[in-house]
Amino acid sequence: MMLRGLPAFALLVVLSGSAHAQGNTCRTSPVGASTVYCASEAFVTQSVGTAVQGPSSAVSGDLAVFDGTTGKLIKDGGAPVVAKATSTQSGNITATSANCFQELIANGGGNATLALPAASSVSSGCWIGWKNSEVYSGIGTASGKKIGANFPSDWNPTLWPGQAGMVISDGTSWHTTVNPGRWHLPTGAEICVTQNGNDTNDGLAAGTGCMATPQAAVVVIGQQWDGGGYNSCSLGFYTGGTNILSGANQTGQSIGCFITINIRGAITWASTGSCWDSGDNGITIVNWNLGFTPTFKCNSSNTASTGQFKCHQTCIYDFNGGTAIWLPGGTNDVFFDVDLQGSATYNATVNIGDAVNTYTPLAFVACEAHCSKVTLSGSVAFSPLVTMNVAFTLKSGSVITTGLTWPGAVITNASTPSGNSVLITNGTVIPGGTASATGGQVCATAC
Numbered sequence: 001m002m003l004r005g006l007p008a009f010a011l012l013v014v015l016s017g018s019a020h021a022q023g024n025t026c027r028t029s030p031v032g033a034s035t036v037y038c039a040s041e042a043f044v045t046q047s048v049g050t051a052v053q054g055p056s057s058a059v060s061g062d063l064a065v066f067d068g069t070t071g072k073l074i075k076d077g078g079a080p081v082v083a084k085a086t087s088t089q090s091g092n093i094t095a096t097s098a099n100c101f102q103e104l105i106a107n108g109g110g111n112a113t114l115a116l117p118a119a120s121s122v123s124s125g126c127w128i129g130w131k132n133s134e135v136y137s138g139i140g141t142a143s144g145k146k147i148g149a150n151f152p153s154d155w156n157p158t159l160w161p162g163q164a165g166m167v168i169s170d171g172t173s174w175h176t177t178v179n180p181g182r183w184h185l186p187t188g189a190e191i192c193v194t195q196n197g198n199d200t201n202d203g204l205a206a207g208t209g210c211m212a213t214p215q216a217a218v219v220v221i222g223q224q225w226d227g228g229g230y231n232s233c234s235l236g237f238y239t240g241g242t243n244i245l246s247g248a249n250q251t252g253q254s255i256g257c258f259i260t261i262n263i264r265g266a267i268t269w270a271s272t273g274s275c276w277d278s279g280d281n282g283i284t285i286v287n288w289n290l291g292f293t294p295t296f297k298c299n300s301s302n303t304a305s306t307g308q309f310k311c312h313q314t315c316i317y318d319f320n321g322g323t324a325i326w327l328p329g330g331t332n333d334v335f336f337d338v339d340l341q342g343s344a345t346y347n348a349t350v351n352i353g354d355a356v357n358t359y360t361p362l363a364f365v366a367c368e369a370h371c372s373k374v375t376l377s378g379s380v381a382f383s384p385l386v387t388m389n390v391a392f393t394l395k396s397g398s399v400i401t402t403g404l405t406w407p408g409a410v411i412t413n414a415s416t417p418s419g420n421s422v423l424i425t426n427g428t429v430i431p432g433g434t435a436s437a438t439g440g441q442v443c444a445t446a447c
Contacts, residue, residue, distance in 0.1 A: 103129035111203025115148035124171035131164035182226035190234035196241030227257020239265030247271035258283030288322025302330030311342030328361035339368030353383030367398035394421035
């Protein structure tokens with residue numbers, strides 16, 4: 001008989017309710033039973049719980065369910081059995097099967113190494129949490145921890161201060177359940193570089209255990225750090241080893257922060273190519289005002305359109321105070337080479353030459369095609385035996401605004417903007433003079 005106005009499934013609900021009212025209830029079978037009886041709510045709750053049991057030894061044979069929200073093991077009645085265990089340790093930490101269902105907290109011990117046991121040596125379902133509890137508040141205040149044996153490949157090589165993650169074993173391999181990801185670094189966090197460093201290191205160690213090359217430090221920042229929308233990511237360059245740092249670095253949009261170069265030692269920076277090559281969307285601040293004078297002798301191959309500092313495409317340089325020494329690499333060498341929407345602000349002193357050797361650089365700044373804007377103040381001082389071909393080269397829509405002084409300068413040819421380029425002198429005298437080629441302009445103020 002159909003009940004008017006009710007669909008078929010409603011009819012089943014009505015009949016089921018009627019049967020229940022007559023006393024046809026479901027029995028609660030033991031966990032794991034396979035019968036033809038209907039399943040009670042209690043049976044379903046117990047059965048689901050068995051899929052996420054904690055260690056049976058913790059509950060003396062009673063059913064235990066791990067509650068991921070509270071971090072506790074509970075009995076089927078909901079009473080806490082074992083709180084989530086933590087173990088705080090310093091130095092190198094090698095987990096064992098005894099650390100299953102624990103969070104291991106690394107605190108101190110410098111750039112210590114964290115290691116997992118073989119996944120096959122623990123039971124399937126064993127999870128282990130990791131946390132670096134150190135707090136970074138400035139150079140030398142905290143260390144990252146190196147990731148060692150048996151971790152999944154999707155973990156970064158370093159667990160940085162404040163980062164945490166979790167892994168779980170399937171009895172054969174470890175798998176990541178919580179990935180620490182990229183470090184959301186504090187503003188101004190610095191990785192150190194020194195000639196005698198180790199490229200598997202810097203755990204933010206304030207001048208010890210540094211990276212061996214600037215490029216290796218840039219790779220760490222690009223792969224493991226998150227500047228949160230172009231915050232500062234700093235590199236500190238420390239004296240060490242042969243006191244020479246190899247350059248040839250690329251910073252671009254993949255870095256996710258602007259690079260600040262802090263000169264923290266009287267280093268010599270040498271390379272067959274540029275000292276620093278800032279790529280598309282790279283932002284670089286060069287900080288010489290910490291009391292140390294760097295010496296640049298890059299582009300030793302004398303390659304055209306290279307220079308000590310190169311800005312390729314849409315990049316920005318900001319040179320911030322202090323003094324540097326430039327030992328040019330040959331007749332093609334320049335200090336800045338800027339192209340394709342690149343720009344730079346320079347407010348510092350460069351001393352060219354060593355008063356012993358003869359140097360004949362091409363120019364101080366070479367603005368290639370569409371160098372968007374270079375603004376210069378401070379000075380370019382010439383040692384004896386230095387003769388420069390021209391102060392500036394400007395091509396195809398480039399703009400240079402200069403307020404430089406030129407003590408001791410010997411420059412043989414005029415700075416000649418071409419192809420809709422503009423040289424703004426701000427009333428200063430440019431050694432070698434100026435001239436205007438077809439389509440170029442020289443102006444005392446804005447043209």
